[in-house]
Amino acid sequence: MQRDPNRFWNPHLAGVALGTVLGVTFLVMGGGLGASGGSLRMGVAVLSAVAPEHVAATPPLARSAAAEHPQWLVYELFGVILGGLVAAYTAGRLKREVLKGPRISTGSRLALALLGGVLMGVAAKISRGCASGQALTGGALLSVGSWVFFLSFFAGGYGAAWFVRRQWR
Amino acid sequence: MTFPLFPSHELGLAFAVLSGFGFGFVLERSGFGRAQKLVGQFYGYDMSVFKVMFTAVVTAMLIVAVASVAGLTDFKLVADYATSQTLLVPFVVGGIGVGAGFVISGYCPGTSYVAMASGKLDGLVTVLGTIVGQVIWSELEWRPGFSTFHDATNVGNFYLWELLHLPARAGPPILAAAVVAMAAACFLIADRVEKALGANADPFARGIPGGRPRRWVLTGLAATCAAGLAGLLLPTGTQAGVRQVASVSAPELAQRAFDAPWRIRVVDVRPREACTARRVPGAECAPQAELAKLRLAEADPSRLLVVVGERQEAPPAVEAYRGKLAVLRGGWSAWEEYALAPPRPPAPGAPAAEVEAYRIRAGIQSALTGMKAAPPPPPPSAAPAGGARKGGGGCSG
Numbered sequence: 001m002q003r004d005p006n007r008f009w010n011p012h013l014a015g016v017a018l019g020t021v022l023g024v025t026f027l028v029m030g031g032g033l034g035a036s037g038g039s040l041r042m043g044v045a046v047l048s049a050v051a052p053e054h055v056a057a058t059p060p061l062a063r064s065a066a067a068e069h070p071q072w073l074v075y076e077l078f079g080v081i082l083g084g085l086v087a088a089y090t091a092g093r094l095k096r097e098v099l100k101g102p103r104i105s106t107g108s109r110l111a112l113a114l115l116g117g118v119l120m121g122v123a124a125k126i127s128r129g130c131a132s133g134q135a136l137t138g139g140a141l142l143s144v145g146s147w148v149f150f151l152s153f154f155a156g157g158y159g160a161a162w163f164v165r166r167q168w169r
Numbered sequence: 170m171t172f173p174l175f176p177s178h179e180l181g182l183a184f185a186v187l188s189g190f191g192f193g194f195v196l197e198r199s200g201f202g203r204a205q206k207l208v209g210q211f212y213g214y215d216m217s218v219f220k221v222m223f224t225a226v227v228t229a230m231l232i233v234a235v236a237s238v239a240g241l242t243d244f245k246l247v248a249d250y251a252t253s254q255t256l257l258v259p260f261v262v263g264g265i266g267v268g269a270g271f272v273i274s275g276y277c278p279g280t281s282y283v284a285m286a287s288g289k290l291d292g293l294v295t296v297l298g299t300i301v302g303q304v305i306w307s308e309l310e311w312r313p314g315f316s317t318f319h320d321a322t323n324v325g326n327f328y329l330w331e332l333l334h335l336p337a338r339a340g341p342p343i344l345a346a347a348v349v350a351m352a353a354a355c356f357l358i359a360d361r362v363e364k365a366l367g368a369n370a371d372p373f374a375r376g377i378p379g380g381r382p383r384r385w386v387l388t389g390l391a392a393t394c395a396a397g398l399a400g401l402l403l404p405t406g407t408q409a410g411v412r413q414v415a416s417v418s419a420p421e422l423a424q425r426a427f428d429a430p431w432r433i434r435v436v437d438v439r440p441r442e443a444c445t446a447r448r449v450p451g452a453e454c455a456p457q458a459e460l461a462k463l464r465l466a467e468a469d470p471s472r473l474l475v476v477v478g479e480r481q482e483a484p485p486a487v488e489a490y491r492g493k494l495a496v497l498r499g500g501w502s503a504w505e506e507y508a509l510a511p512p513r514p515p516a517p518g519a520p521a522a523e524v525e526a527y528r529i530r531a532g533i534q535s536a537l538t539g540m541k542a543a544p545p546p547p548p549p550s551a552a553p554a555g556g557a558r559k560g561g562g563g564c565s566g
Contacts, residue, residue, distance in 0.1 A: 009200075018196070022192075058311070084194070088197050114274075115274070124302075126263035126306060138251075141248035150264070159265070167275075168212065
C-alpha cells in the first residue's frame with residue numbers, strides 16, 4: 001500500500017476506535033484518559049528534584065506527588081508518545097518541523113505555541129482537566145460539568161480564532 | 170458485577186501504557202498531530218475535531234451504558250470514579266481558556282504530546298508550556314483569594330440524567346440515544362460548513378466527509394442504543410445496579426462485633442480522621458475515595474459487609490461486593506449514641522429484659538471507652554439466669 005502522509009482515517013471510524021479505547025479503559029481501570037494531570041506530575045517531578053521543601057509546602061503539588069492517579073497518567077502519556085511515534089512513523093509523517101501558516105515566522109509561531117500551552121495549562125488546572133480529561137472522559141460519562149466544559153471549550157476556541165488567524169493561513 | 174476490574178498497581182501501570190498507546194495512535198491517525206488540521210475546527214474548513222470527539226464520546230458512553238444494563242457494571246459507579254466534581258464557574262472559565270489556548274497553540278494538551286512524538290517542535294513547546302501552566306496554577310489555586318474562585322460553585326458529582334430527573338438505570342441509555350440523534354444532525358451541519366468554508370483552504374488540511382463509513386457508524390451506534398433500551402425492559406437478572414441494601418441496627422451490630430466478629434466485615438467510609446479517632450471494633454477505615462483499594466468485588470463473599478457512614482448510606486462502590494451487604498441504621502451517630510454514651514440505669518423494679526439490655530450496653534460501653542467498670546446495675550428484681558456471663562460481651566475481660 002502506498003504511504004501518503006496526507007491521508008487520515010475517516011473521522012467517524014477514528015472516533016469509534018478512540019471511544020473503544022476509552023470505554024475499555026473505563027471498564028478496566030474505573031477511570032478515563034487525561035493529559036493535563038500527567039503533565040502536572042512531570043512538572044512536580046522536576047520541581048521535587050530542585051526544591052523538594054517547596055513541593056511539600058504547596059498542597060496541590062504535594063497531592064500530585066503523593067497520589068496514585070497522577071503516576072498512572074504519566075505512564076499513560078508515555079504510551080501516548082509511543083503510540084503517536086509508531087503511528088507517525090508508519091504513516092510517513094515522522095519529520096522534525098514547525099507547523100505554521102505561510103505568513104508567520106518560526107520564532108513567532110513557537111512563542112505563540114508556548115503562550116497557548118501555558119494558557120491551557122492554567123485553564124486545565126482550573127477546570128480539573130483538559131479536552132481529554134473533561135470533554136472526552138467526563139462527557140462520555142454524562143457529567144454536567146464536563147458538558148459545561150465542552151461548550152465553553154468551543155466558545156473559547158471560536159472566540160479567539162479571529163485574533164490568531166494570521167498564524168495559520 | 171464484573172467491571173471495573175481494578176487491576177493491581179503494576180498491572181494498572183502496564184495497562185496505562187497500553188491504553189495510552191491506543192489513544193496516541195488513534196489521535197495521530199486522525200490527523201491530530203497536525204496543528205492546521207486541529208485548528209481547522211475553529212475556522213470552519215475542517216470539522217474533524219468535533220467529528221472524532223463526538224463519535225468517541227458516544228461510543229465510550231454506549232460501552233459503559235450497555236455493560237451497565239447487562240449487569241456487568243454500574244454506570245454511576247464508573248462515573249463517580251472517573252469524573253471530577255462539577256464546579257460551574259471554574260469549568261466555564263477553564264473551558265474558555267483551554268479553547269483559546271487550543272487555537273493559539275494549535276494543540277490541546279493531549280494532541281501536543283502526539284505532535285511532539287511525530288517531530289513537531291511547536292508540539293514540544295506546547296507540551297512544555299502546558300506543564301509550566303499547570304505548575305503556575307498549582308502554586309496559586311490554594312492561596313487566599315484564588316481558592317475562593319478555584320473552589321466556587323461546587324455542586325459535587327452531578328450527571329445529566331439527574332439534571333433531567335431520569336432514573337439512574339434508564340438515564341444513561343436514554344441520553345445516549347438522544348446524543349446519537351444530536352450527533353447525526355450536527356455531523357450533517359459540520360459537513361455543510363466544511364464545504365462552504367473549505368473551498369479555498371489548504372488542500373492538505375481539508376475535512377474528510379463522513380461518507381459511507383459514517384452511515385455504518387451511526388447505524389451501529391443507533392442499534393447499540395436500541396439494544397441498551399431493550400435491555401431495560403428485561404425484568405430480573407440485570408438488576409445488579411439497583412440492589413436493595415439491608416440495614417442493621419447499632420445493637421445488632423454490637424452483638425455481631427463482639428460475639429462473632431469473624432462473620433462480619435465492617436467498613437467505615439467516614440473521613441479518615443474521624444475513623445482513626447473512634448470506630449466500630451474491627452472496622453477498616455476506607456474513605457469513599459479509597460474504597461476501590463479494598464477490591465470488594467474480589468473479596469471473600471462469605472461475611473456480612475457492614476457499611477458505617479456519617480449517615481445511613483451505602484456508597485455505590487460497596488455494591489461491587491458479592492456477599493451480603495448491610496448499612497448501619499442511623500449511621501455513625503446511632504452507634505455513638507448506643508455504644509459510646511453511658512446508658513441510663515433502669516429504674517428499680519424494671520423488667521428483667523430491660524436490666525439485661527442495660528447490662529449488655531454497659532458492658533459494651535465500658536469495653537469501648539476504656540472505663541474499668543460500668544456503673545453498678547441496680548439490684549435485679551428477678552435475676553436472669555446466666556445473665557452476667559454476657560455482661561462483657563465476650564471480649565471485654
